[in-house]
Amino acid sequence: MSDFFRLSYYSWIELQGHIRPALLVITKILNPVFTMLFFIFMVKHARPEANMKFLVLGNALLINSFVAAFNTAVAFTHERQRGTLSLIIASPVSRIRIFLAKGFPFLVEAFLISVLALVLGALLTGTKLFSPSLMAGCLWLFMAGVFSSFCVGAAVSVLNLLVRDILIITNSLWFVMVIFSGVHVNPENLPIIMLKLKPFIPMSHAIEGLRLITSSGPGIPWGELFLHVGLELLMGVGYLAVGFISFSLIEKIAIKAGRLDLSS
């Protein structure tokens, strides 16, 4: 287990450790909070009647949990750029363990940033969120959302074996999540085809859970909330499974082709 955490630690240090504390504040706090405020005021401008509680909670989760997906995927892009991805794949250590260990610090980071952004977002927009039951509900949904985001990142990271630059894929994925999640666009305003795809988009269930608890009055419908938490976790596990299956297939193809890096 200590190997797992050591690998996680090195993974985080490799990607973020060289950044100075002042720059960490800019990139990990100011930028996410401003991005969140941008989307909140964008929706408020179009729909002044929009529920501010839901906007703050939804954006805090949606914007910041993506850190887990993005950094998990990018951690392997760095390995690829430095020519060490093939060594990781060829090592006798379980690949699943390596993938999870490298992504784990970003899961923790995404959760912490989401919570911090939520607190700052609420304070800066003057939104009163701090009721114990609401916060308890949010905690469950945030954990499920961040986990799901991490799983998508792990699945996308497999594509590092197939394409040279996955940044275009990860950034496009973020756009898809922003549009489909239902934070900025009411689900009833989505075209029918998008509405049908929505349940399969990461975060959509966690966001629906947030919509539920911010519009259900003083009491939290825990049963429905845990249904959304369960669906989000299930979707995360589904994405993780897709990632591992496609990784196994790619590995088999790589063995046949005689090289691990299939795009070269």
Added chain:
Amino acid sequence: MNNIISLICIAGSHMKFTMRRTMMIFILLIQPLFFVLLTWLIYRHTDSAGTGTRIFIASGLTTLWSGIVFSSLSDLERERSMGTLELIFASAHGLKGAVIPKTAGNLFLCVLPMTGLWAGIHYVLNRPVIIYDPWKTAISAMILLISLFSISLFLSCFFALSRNSRVIMNAFEFPFFLISGFVFPITVLPDWLRILSWLSPLTYPVHLLRSAMLGETVFLTWNGLFVISISLILLFMCLTFFAFNIIEKSTRISGVFTLS
């Protein structure tokens, strides 16, 4: 004359290289599409007048700024990581001679998707892009482009020197979309954020264009915004000139080409 031709050649070859980068394809195609889709979905059931124009302004301005940030500024970061920035500095044209055509080339590339955006919003989404005052819009667009060019050149000086440019670069996107009114006017923002808006040099040329295209007077008249925008262009041009000279002098004296 030879100098101008060589600068045009640098810009041309730079544009060819840039178009081969997947990130540029993302900025010029996918990001505008995202903003068009998002603003259309947000505004489609509102009674807001000039929806097509608002979608065009939002997607166009965000594309321009992202293009500038992630191309002009990341170009220097790339040169640095490849170890060629020092060679550029020592070349006959110097740092200035490389940065100016690169920035101009990137700006030209970022303007290209505008026609596609206009056609897509107008004909595919069936939201007419109605321009309130065409002459003022043409002038405002020119001023906005020159403003972006001058600000980008100024930022390039710092990005040329800093090793952390890739980290800082990301923080230049959404915060500026928010405080400069790229998608919605700054009057939507709370007072404390509006102070940052007034400090942002992008707020004035952006609202100059918004004012000409939408006919809205937000916090200053078009004439007032015009004067401030021109003043800012002159200010940034002067600052850029001085910054390039300081970099050149200090680098030659110290023999080191970095801030950090």
